[in-house]
Amino acid sequence: MQTSAHHHGATVARPQHRPRVAAGVALPVTAALVYGLYVLFLDHSNGGSWGRAALLALVAAVVTGAVGLLLVRRRAALPTEVRALAFGALFGCAMGFLYSLTGPSVLRSVTMGLVLGAALALVSLYVFRAHEPHVTR
Numbered sequence: 001m002q003t004s005a006h007h008h009g010a011t012v013a014r015p016q017h018r019p020r021v022a023a024g025v026a027l028p029v030t031a032a033l034v035y036g037l038y039v040l041f042l043d044h045s046n047g048g049s050w051g052r053a054a055l056l057a058l059v060a061a062v063v064t065g066a067v068g069l070l071l072v073r074r075r076a077a078l079p080t081e082v083r084a085l086a087f088g089a090l091f092g093c094a095m096g097f098l099y100s101l102t103g104p105s106v107l108r109s110v111t112m113g114l115v116l117g118a119a120l121a122l123v124s125l126y127v128f129r130a131h132e133p134h135v136t137r
Contacts (some may be wrong), residue, residue, distance in 0.1 A: 091115015
């Protein structure tokens with residue numbers, strides 16, 4: 001705390017102003033870091049070397065973080081349906097990739113990604129429609 005104000009002879013403490021990170025940046029970056037760590041864990045646990053697992057985790061975190069950040073930053077410019085599909089696609093690709101690291105076939109991984117992506121797209125569409133002001137045309 002910073003002490004610089006005086007009030008009737010007493011020193012009054014004022015809180016310092018700390019720079020804040022907007023949720024539009026913090027959430028995608030945090031999610032990407034957690035995702036990258038999970039990729040590292042899964043790949044190494046399933047036989048990947050530390051170096052390979054670390055590189056894969058870094059690439060996965062950067063790609064998902066960049067796409068997530070872009071989606072969050074540009075969400076207001078996207079129509080509701082496109083935004084829901086975009087979030088669903090990101091989630092589906094990310095989960096399908098995680099599932100692929102556990103060893104199933106490519107077809108099973110793609111199917112899992114499609115199912116989870118479609119589910120999130122539907123949930124996102126419902127949330128966006130239910131909680132955003134409607135524009136009358």
